[in-house]
Amino acid sequence: MKRNRKLLAVSSACMIMAASLSSCGDNMHDTASGSYKEESSAYEYYEESADEEYAPEYYSTDDYAPEGDYYYWEEEPELPSANEEYKGYAEAGFKDTKSEPLSTFSADVDTASYTNVRRLIENRNIVPEDAVRIEEFINYFDYDYPQPEDGSAFGRYVEIADCPWNRDHKLMMVGIQGKELEQQETPPSNLVFLIDSSGSMNSYDKLPLVQSAFSMLAEQLDKNDRISIVTYAGSSAVLLDGEKGSNTDEILEQLYSITASGSTNGEGGINTAYELAEKHFIKGGNNRVILATDGDLNVGASSEEELTRLIETKRDNGIYLSVLGFGEGNYKDARMEALADNGNGNFSYIDSEEEAERVLVQEMSGTLYTIAKDVKIQVEFNPSQVSSYRLIGYDNRLMNAEDFLDDTKDAGEVGSGHSVTALYEIEMADTGDSYHGVPLEFASEHDSIPAENNGRSEICKLSIAYKTPVGNENRNTSDLYSMENYSSSPSKSMMLAQAAAGFGMVLRNSDYKGDADFDTVLDILDELNVNDNDKINELYGLILDAADMY
Secondary structure (H helix, E strand, C coil): CCCCHHHHHHHHHHHHHHHHHHCCCCCHHHHHCCCCCCCCCHHHHHHHHCCHHHCCCCCCCCCCCHHHCCCCCCCCCECCCCCCECCCCCCCCCEECCCCCEEEEECCCCCHHHHHHHHHHHCCECCCHHHCCHHHHHHCCCCCCCCCCCCCCEEEEEEEEECCCCCCCEEEEEEEEECCCCHHHCCCEEEEEEEECCHHHCCCCCHHHHHHHHHHHHCCCCCCCEEEEEEECCCEEEEEEEEECCCHHHHHHHHCCCCCCCCCCHHHHHHHHHHHHHHCCCCCCEEEEEEEECCCCCCCCCCHHHHHHHHHCCHHHCCEEEEEEECCCCCEHHHHHHHHHHCCEEEEEECCHHHHHHHHHHCHHHHHCEEEEEEEEEEEECCCCEEEEEECCCCCCECCHHHCCCCCCCCEEEECCCEEEEEEEEEECCCCCEECCEECCCHHHCCCCCCCCCCCCCCEEEEEEEECCCCCCEEEEEEEECHHHECCCCCHHHHHHHHHHHHHHHHHCCCCCCCCCHHHHHHHHHHHCCCCCHHHHHHHHHHHHHHHHC
């Protein structure tokens, strides 16, 4: 059944306001006089109670808006603060398969772009195009790939379907699924919480949220783990030095003793954090610095280039880096991404306690425990079957073909249970008597239409190269795929990836978005018809909100 988009938009707004009210006092939800059921979503409530034929254009109630104002719809969208910084990337276009048969890129499990854009939309801010990294939209969602077999580090998944925004093209979904470690397989952790305590962190969505996030993680640790806490403002300070993970009370006491003031000497904090990580290094363990900041560094190394050079000197000693971004107004996305990308780590944006729980509790093993380093993916397309292709997103992760087997080239890390998903938009090769679907009168006079077919019907070869986290052993695997992986009825996983990519392309105003707009993306989710998935329902609401803003 197609969702009632108007009612969903209104109910989504009311849910947000209700959540805000409930955080300000006790039992605020009781104001609905019995019409609110805690177990039911707002969508279920309006679906039961509202008659679509007579549904008003706007919903108003004194429970949520003073004097009957339409609190949600009256605000005009605004640009985000000019102090926020995002790095621009040129969008890769279609590649001719005969001249460029190989597509090579670094694995990416970051999700910061999606959650940051979520924050912008919920604040009714126009989304800067450079804030949208489409691969991070795609990789925010779960696709239920099967676990790898026979002790392999990665499982592989390929599916081909019709492209919803260009009917002349196909979409190829490439997924690699990392092995999920069993509890007894997870090594002990040596963690350094590196916390920005400068004056710019003095906001409800910054330092207090950082403290809440790290307290969630601290409660998951045990006596075999070691925890250090470093803060930095004008200078760095050590609050904990290799404390046992089981000493939760001491860890929490030190966390909540931190206050925000002063300038931001990130370089000093990074150096101190790595010194402690080296001091308490656990051989064969999970040695990691977790940096929490808004990225607004202004003392010492502070530019993207300076931070990259600094962190590159630290990454080859077996210590990983996770970066958690917080806050708004002076959010420096490019600097934090540079730190994570060059520090053998991952990058998440935390906009709520729920997101903190997802990253640091629900997906803790993927966030903390690396199963493969320098993970590279390479797809070779068969020119007799595919005439051109385009990798959607990964514009700042592209690598040269020769980098694939060069073990000196740095690439992304994949954690326990993490998956990496990529979408290719592909143009199938023409038959000998047509060109782009148009019949040719003089087909026999053309050279290499189609490319010479040597009897190979495969679409592509998918290859994965990586290093083991312990021992740095080089591994690589490859498999062939054909149109046997095509279906005119795409799987739910494919449809979800299509919707995530389409949403990103529309927000980014991609030159390749074709027929995609907010309505067509919503149509995909309507067809997906999944009402019990929180992430998908949230995506649906964000698209509705964005459609109202643009």
